[in-house]
Amino acid sequence: MKSEKAKESVYFEKIESEITDELNKILPAVLKDYSEIKGYAASLSSLHGTISLNKAENLDMVRGKWMTYEDYIADWLSGLKDSIESGRPNMMQKMFKIESIRGYVLLFLERDFYRHYNIRIKDKPQENLWSIWFGSEILFWGLLIAPRFYDDSWQNKPGRIRKVDFGYWTIGHVLQTGLVDPENNAIFEFRDLDDLLMFYESILKRVSNSIYEKQVFAFYAEYIRKSAEPLTEPFLIPEFRYEGIKQKHKYRLDFTILNCHTGERIGFELSPQSTHMAISGIRTKTQVEMNKDLAVKWGREMEKRNEYFQQYGITTITFTDENLLEMRNCFKAMEYFLSKRKPERKSVDELIKEIILL
Incomplete structure (x- = not known):
């Protein structure tokens, strides 16, 4: 292999x-x-x-x-x-x-x-980010640059990847390529932006068991509907899978932004103590035992963040219980990275015309 x-x-x-x-x-x-x-x-x-x-x-x-x-x-x-x-x-x-x-x-x-x-x-690892997979252990999807099913696997067409006319990992990207359905080896296509947002809210949002994640889905859909240029907006990726298409996988990030305009890669973890740091059997454990269990859980959380950075260059921001009390503020932090753009630069065509006239 x-x-x-x-x-x-x-x-x-x-x-x-x-x-x-x-x-x-x-x-x-x-x-x-x-x-x-x-x-x-x-x-x-x-x-x-x-x-x-x-x-x-x-x-x-x-x-x-x-x-x-x-x-x-x-x-x-x-x-x-x-x-x-x-x-x-x-x-x-x-x-x-x-x-x-x-x-x-x-x-x-x-x-x-x-x-x-x-x-x-x-x-930065090309193979890892030009074919990304997201979703739960059972229901998940792929976002490729130029998808094709070849030799019993999903991959990008080498001759097409350099010729696409959309920004990578944007709403426009999803609308043009659709999402890969690996269970049926098919492309799930969208007619238009409304169709995509309906999928985002009716499928991806409903699959989530987190009340906090559901609010983020709703805030993001609202953000896209208000955008002056929705097709250029980064696609807010839910449950970005560390090991890609493998059904059994190591980690998932709650939400991820791959901003093609700035090159920034930011992950977000919604981490209430009840799900991320809860200790079972607390009534029968000593303080030493609880501290040991907490240390193990904390170590796993840090390992996850470190490995996402090492493998994908993704920096992770964590929202704790106190942050989650104001979900609108949490999304504002996400919105900051969604809306970031490079300073205006002249296009290749503009520069060519200016050079010819010199």
Whole structure:
């Protein structure tokens, strides 16, 4: 059985191979145009050397972090624009005005992002978060980027994952891909936003046995209905499963936000003492025995939080009994992370137009 690291490597090799095929198709025309700029018959290594030099100059390869290839390219374009405006001689400025070369450079950078994926995103585990599973032990669902049932398992289509036009783990994502029903090996689809919210409140909410969780479901549905851009809102994931599709699993997080806009990953635990720290047989136990039992339970709770962080990069916020007295305030804390967005940055298309005009 392949390790997660080996599967991830094969996965990205397929994406890289697909982009390489696209590059090879346009290469003859690109080399011809590049040679005209250089004034002699330029080689492929010369072309790639020029692109790579600009990559090193335009990007902070040591501290930079990019969650998507579009972020990676946008930062490269911003660096190129700054370099041109500084007045420094720049061969890429001439190259970028030619459509064939421009398209080649953008594809080259996209391939570079996937070729060094773990480095670009600071080694966060792709396989764990691009196929996520949530729900109870019996009734649970999958949210994949580009789902397909192949070789007796659910997986992403490598050629599609880089071409989706929605933000990962958003409401728009769920509406476009639907949710995987692993029991019937089918996709559960939604007609529109109202249909999805009905599922959220009528199915997911009703499955929960917690009065506190039920309030969060209701608050979230209200939040989405009031949103000016509901499709871009992060999907509030209930019962995020630590071990994915396995029916018997180690942990679940009550609610999780994977914010594709900021890269933040936040889990929430609603932890009333009655369910998380209760000790059985309290009347027959000594204080020492109770302290020992409490220490074991506390250790398990901390282990759960640590393992979610180590495995998924998820930081967990816990609401205690006192917090749960005001559930509206608890949701306001969730809303803070749901609504967070990156500072406005220019789109790739806007940056390209500005660079061409320089």
